[in-house]
Amino acid sequence: MNDHDEVDILLVEDDPIDAEMTIQALRRANLANRLYWVRDGVEGLDFIYCRGTFAGRDPLHTTKVVLLDLKMPRLGGLGFLQAIKTDPGTQKIPIVVMTSSNQDRDIAESYRLGANGFVTKPVSFDEFNAAIRNIGTYWLVLNEAPAP
Amino acid sequence: MSAAPDASCATHVDILLVEDNHSDADLTMRALARGGVGASIRWVQDGVEALDFVNGTGEFAGRDSSELPKLVLLDLKMPRLDGFDVLRAMKANERTRPIPVIVMTSSNQRRDVAECYRIGANGYVTKPIDVAKLSSMIVRVANYWLKFNQMPK
Numbered sequence: 331m332n333d334h335d336e337v338d339i340l341l342v343e344d345d346p347i348d349a350e351m352t353i354q355a356l357r358r359a360n361l362a363n364r365l366y367w368v369r370d371g372v373e374g375l376d377f378i379y380c381r382g383t384f385a386g387r388d389p390l391h392t393t394k395v396v397l398l399d400l401k402m403p404r405l406g407g408l409g410f411l412q413a414i415k416t417d418p419g420t421q422k423i424p425i426v427v428m429t430s431s432n433q434d435r436d437i438a439e440s441y442r443l444g445a446n447g448f449v450t451k452p453v454s455f456d457e458f459n460a461a462i463r464n465i466g467t468y469w470l471v472l473n474e475a476p477a478p
Numbered sequence: 479m480s481a482a483p484d485a486s487c488a489t490h491v492d493i494l495l496v497e498d499n500h501s502d503a504d505l506t507m508r509a510l511a512r513g514g515v516g517a518s519i520r521w522v523q524d525g526v527e528a529l530d531f532v533n534g535t536g537e538f539a540g541r542d543s544s545e546l547p548k549l550v551l552l553d554l555k556m557p558r559l560d561g562f563d564v565l566r567a568m569k570a571n572e573r574t575r576p577i578p579v580i581v582m583t584s585s586n587q588r589r590d591v592a593e594c595y596r597i598g599a600n601g602y603v604t605k606p607i608d609v610a611k612l613s614s615m616i617v618r619v620a621n622y623w624l625k626f627n628q629m630p631k
Binding site for chain 1 (some may be wrong): 630
């Protein structure tokens with residue numbers, strides 16, 4: 331089994347420091363066991379569609395949630411969101427935009443494209459950890475994820 | 479809290495609870511009050527009332543419909559108009575589309591879960607049978623959506 335099989339959280343984030351902080355916060359809450367990190371929207375789509383590097387991934391295992399950054403090279407969060415939410419085969423996958431932007435335009439556009447939620451990452455370390463822990467708990471423990 | 483629609487009451491509502499079962503609605507409102515969620519809640523009993531509330535029509539004609547709830551907790555099986563229809567209508571309307579709608583039901587049938595996401599549910603939670611577990615779940619769900627999730631302004 332590869333580490334990209336049976337993933338519950340797909341983290342799409344280009345900034346390695348932000349990604350590491352998010353993974354650490356989830357790990358402390360015991361929620362990072364089945365997390366996979368990709369660095370931009372192109373890798374994110376390859377993961378979801380089991381192609382490229384992820385050609386051997388089991389498409390029947392859908393992720394419970396995608397945590398999505400907005401500003402990324404190659405393909406940003408909004409482009410990724412649009413691709414997933416306009417495809418009947420993938421539109422049911424929950425996607426939470428998680429970004430340091432709280433610009434009204436980004437929030438409105440994310441919801442318009444079908445984001446399930448939008449969370450602005452707090453700047454303070456403690457609040458950041460609390461927010462990530464709550465996001466992880468909600469989407470992995472409380473929320474019912476769609477079956478494939 | 480009265481169940482009777484009253485267009486003259488305060489327009490500000492944090493949570494719109496759409497639930498036809500009186501004891502489930504009662505339990506949900508008690509849990510939110512006891513759990514210190516600190517949210518104003520409006521309970522409506524079926525899909526027709528829910529859409530009238532968010533659109534300021536029918537029994538809620540005259541309500542300021544620009545005041546949208548921050549969160550909708552939606553049952554699926556209801557008389558007159560069910561949860562699927564409410565979801566479809568709210569998500570097809572640009573004005574109500576951004577409101578997070580969380581389906582809260584006793585069914586966890588794969589078909590229902592998939593269909594709800596397909597038509598735009600923001601989340602889906604299955605109600606545990608145990609009352610204590612249900613109360614705690616309701617508080618955690620409301621806290622997550624009201625405190626951490628961000629709505630468009």
